[in-house]
Amino acid sequence: MSNKKVDVLLVGAGVMSATLGRLLALLDPSRTIMLVEQLSKTAQESSHPLHNAGTGHAGYCELNYTPQKKNGEIEIARALKINADFEQSLQFWAHLVERGDIADPARFINRVAHQSFVAGADDVDFLRRRHAALAAHPLFAEMEYSTRHARLSDWMPLVMAQRGSHEKLAATYVAHGADVDFGALTRKLIHATAKSDAFELHLSHAVTGIKRHADGWHVRIEDAHTGARRTVVARFVFIGAGGAALPLLQKAGVEEARGYGGFPVSGHWLVSRAPHLVQRHASKVYGKAPVGAPPMSVPHLDLRVIGGDKVLLYGPFAGITTKFLKQGSRFDLVASLRGGNLAPMLAVARDNLDLMRYLAAQAMQGFDDRVDALRGFMRDADGKDWQLAPAGKRVQIIKSCAERGGRLEFGTEIVATRDGSLATLLGASPGASTAVSAMLEVLRHAFPQEMKSAAWQRVLHEMIPALGVKLDTHPRELDAVRRHTRRVLRLEPAGQK
Numbered sequence: 001m002s003n004k005k006v007d008v009l010l011v012g013a014g015v016m017s018a019t020l021g022r023l024l025a026l027l028d029p030s031r032t033i034m035l036v037e038q039l040s041k042t043a044q045e046s047s048h049p050l051h052n053a054g055t056g057h058a059g060y061c062e063l064n065y066t067p068q069k070k071n072g073e074i075e076i077a078r079a080l081k082i083n084a085d086f087e088q089s090l091q092f093w094a095h096l097v098e099r100g101d102i103a104d105p106a107r108f109i110n111r112v113a114h115q116s117f118v119a120g121a122d123d124v125d126f127l128r129r130r131h132a133a134l135a136a137h138p139l140f141a142e143m144e145y146s147t148r149h150a151r152l153s154d155w156m157p158l159v160m161a162q163r164g165s166h167e168k169l170a171a172t173y174v175a176h177g178a179d180v181d182f183g184a185l186t187r188k189l190i191h192a193t194a195k196s197d198a199f200e201l202h203l204s205h206a207v208t209g210i211k212r213h214a215d216g217w218h219v220r221i222e223d224a225h226t227g228a229r230r231t232v233v234a235r236f237v238f239i240g241a242g243g244a245a246l247p248l249l250q251k252a253g254v255e256e257a258r259g260y261g262g263f264p265v266s267g268h269w270l271v272s273r274a275p276h277l278v279q280r281h282a283s284k285v286y287g288k289a290p291v292g293a294p295p296m297s298v299p300h301l302d303l304r305v306i307g308g309d310k311v312l313l314y315g316p317f318a319g320i321t322t323k324f325l326k327q328g329s330r331f332d333l334v335a336s337l338r339g340g341n342l343a344p345m346l347a348v349a350r351d352n353l354d355l356m357r358y359l360a361a362q363a364m365q366g367f368d369d370r371v372d373a374l375r376g377f378m379r380d381a382d383g384k385d386w387q388l389a390p391a392g393k394r395v396q397i398i399k400s401c402a403e404r405g406g407r408l409e410f411g412t413e414i415v416a417t418r419d420g421s422l423a424t425l426l427g428a429s430p431g432a433s434t435a436v437s438a439m440l441e442v443l444r445h446a447f448p449q450e451m452k453s454a455a456w457q458r459v460l461h462e463m464i465p466a467l468g469v470k471l472d473t474h475p476r477e478l479d480a481v482r483r484h485t486r487r488v489l490r491l492e493p494a495g496q497k
């Protein structure tokens, strides 16, 4: 039997492959796309709503996106970029609602205020300066700042309960933040694409090998139930395998994978569905990461909206793991060691002892310790209102570097072969929120000519009307885009249409 041929093969049914598949199907409906997922359902790893925080990352509340330089200046470039990228996601999602791919936006996105919260004179001063730097920018002009306890109590009554009037506290507040159920979004994207005959979805099928041949990538696929194997030939492969992207990239044997390693971190949340708490917390409140903690361990207390139900999440509590996926193998880390990444990985272990100690201490914590940690945020937290739930795994990027041999990175990076025929996304943050801009970058690698063509440019501008416009320097366009996306996605305050 000859091998099946497709134009595009997407590995993994998380939000990244789902976004890329939808973009491609709209850009060129004639292209054949196959999506292969090893689990029996879509969005069961990091894109599952309870495996991530569902924050529509826009730089409003995440203090780690605005680090302080040695000279005391606050660097806002990363927050500006993430905010602009998130605006692209919002535009694309609004387009999907308008074309009928998504009937009810509230099933995946909801207006939830974004806040940063700090205590102590130094951090209050930091937040004041952060606010001044950001609010001067059109993208962040709506951000409010306050040190007044009465105002803070309006914004976050649960966090302010039992706080003394002498405590030095400050918060910023952006009313138009978003909570996103990336699992529901993934399903809706795939469902919409699956209406086309040019698209095939194979659940319970794992990609076990990828090899370059003259006629394209030969991708070996194994049926999880029967063990039957077959090979599909694809002109373009996107490895959207989340934490398992690195091992598959290594399997593809591409030069571009050399030197990359993965550092997996597991996580847990405290979750509450208690009505007396859920009804009194209407925002996502992000604090500061403890000393030695990785940036993604910033504690936050979030309102989530999942399947129409409101849930509170506190965490994440990080932990040590050797698995790259929740449903991965404990040998993932060891199996990813290669001659080319061993030195960078050892260098990272040597240079990040504080981080290792922090993770070990976090991993040792029991339920009561975690509720105690929550009390640092919410003084009157009661353990009986909360349960521990596992979060997804994040595999941080390790890269070789000349000065130290290797370094640990907390962002995401697209790795593509020089000819653009295979690409993947490594790393975890800012993640799903910026899936649209990340997948547009993948498309620029894979289809450089088509992306410049008049036909694709027309569709791209229908999907993302302000594509190519620097919204941070074009306040009028920014205002128009935001009015539109907020109306279509129903992110306006109640009563405003």
Ligand SMILES: Cc1cc2nc3c(=O)[nH]c(=O)nc-3n(C[C@H](O)[C@H](O)[C@H](O)COP(=O)(O)OP(=O)(O)OC[C@H]3O[C@@H](n4cnc5c(N)ncnc54)[C@H](O)[C@@H]3O)c2cc1C
Binding pocket: 011, 012, 013, 014, 015, 016, 017, 036, 037, 038, 039, 042, 043, 044, 045, 046, 047, 048, 051, 052, 053, 054, 055, 056, 057, 182, 205, 206, 207, 208, 240, 241, 242, 243, 244, 248, 267, 316, 325, 391, 392, 393, 394, 425, 428, 429, 430, 431, 432, 433, 434
């Ligand atoms: C604790 C935590 C909190 C987070 N919070 C946020 C947040 O607040 N906001 C935000 O925007 N992002 C957040 N993220 C990041 C976000 O969840 C991820 O960036 C995003 O879900 C990644 O999507 P993905 O499609 O790349 O991977 P995944 O959703 O992990 O999907 C990968 C899929 O590939 C499949 N797969 C793997 N190997 C194979 C194979 N060999 N064959 C077939 N299928 C395979 C897996 O089974 C899985 O279904 C968070 C992540 C974590 C872990």
